[in-house]
Amino acid sequence: MRAIEITEPGGPEVLKWHEVPEPSVGPGDVLIDVTASAVNRADVLQRQGFYDPPPGTSPYPGLEVSGVVAQVGASVEQFKPGDEVCALLAGGGYAERVAVPWQQVMPVPERVSPREAAGLPEVACTVWSNVFMIGRLRKGETLLVHGGASGIGTFAIQLAKALGARVVTTVGSAEKAERVRALGADEVINYREDDFSERVRADVILDIMGGRYLAGNIRALNTGGRLVIIGLQGGRKAEIDLGAMLSKRVAVHATTLRARPVDDKGVIVRSVVDNVWPLVAAGAVRPVVHAEVPMADAAEAHRMLDSGEHVGKILLVR
Template structure:
């Protein structure tokens, strides 16, 4: 088969479309013939040499995929050849075929085209597990989402609104502010012009920045608030005001999805299918697709992501 290989750490040009060995189908695996994958920030970090795949995962980039099941391993009863599915991966999505544990495989939500479903697994599992399972966002509470125009941000806005929350988000341009309002954001803050911590008090904050925003995030939390950090685009180390955290009876969580064991991912995947897919099927939440790029030209898709101009997901299609 063919897949995108990272020939050496570097810029988008190091992504090359090569002949590679077929994936092996082990006990409990599902083999998917890929229709599409999607580009995530983790793929960029892997390309740059900063984020190796978890042990046992495919060495090729790509954390999500959609396609058709062609083979199942021993003990797999939940899926069969011919099923249209999407899946959460530890790696390997930028390829013609990928083998994945059945626990991480999901049916395509009703009404979503097969190729577009490739843009759902990573954002849906990330948002649901962090904002709702860990952050315990409830109807009527306020969610602050940093990077509202990103794939994760655009999904979080829609899901939180569909479940009855007030949603505030940060963006870096007027054009992105208009787009996230269309997705349902109640309040939009341009981080280039305003300090979000002076503007909002949130019950839950979903943060991709890390160190740079830590102090502001703690200031912005309400009493009993929950800060969930899922990215470090603004650095790894910062001073935490424990006194303010204690006074607010607030909490800080730092989590990652890719490195979790299969069984933990499986719990999240099943919860997403039960709680999120019905909303997607009803049209209350939808994949936001910025561009579709041939998989063999993954370098161009990475250039798009690096530019920061996109809103939503960039798909790699076969």
């Protein structure tokens, strides 16, 4: 089969479409003929040499796919050849085929095309597990989403609104502000012009920035608020004011998804199918696709992501 290999750490030009060995299929695996994958920030970090895949997983980038089941392992009863599915991966999505533990495989939700479904697993599992399972966002509370025009952000806005929350988000341009308002954001803050911590008080904050935003995030939390950090685009380190945390009784969580054990991911995946897929099928939440790029041209898709001008997901299609 063919897959995108990272020939050396570097820019998008190091992504090459090469012949590679077929994936092996274990007893608990599902082999998927890939229809599409999607580009995530973690893929960029892996390309740059900063985020190696977990031990024992595929060396190729790509944390999600959609496609058709080609083969199942001897112990798999939940799926069969011919099923249309999408899947959460630890890697290997930029390829013609990928083998995935069955626990991380999901049916394609209704009202979503097979290609669009490739842009759902990573954002749905990330948002559901962090905002709702860890952050415990409830109806009537306020969610602050940093980077509202990203794939994660566009999904978080829609899902939180569908479940009755008020949503505030940060963006970097007037054009992006208009797009996220159309998705349901109640308030939009241009981070280039305003200090979000002076504008909003939130019960849950979903943060991709890390260090640079830590103090502002704690200021922006309501009493009993929950900060969930899922990215470090603003740095790994910051000084924390424990007194401010104590006075407001806030909690700070820092989480990743990629390296979790398969069974942990399986719990999240099943919860997404039970709680999120019905909202997708009802049309309350939809994938936001910025562009579709041939998988062999993954370098161009990475350039799009690096530019920061996209809204939603960039798909790699076969």
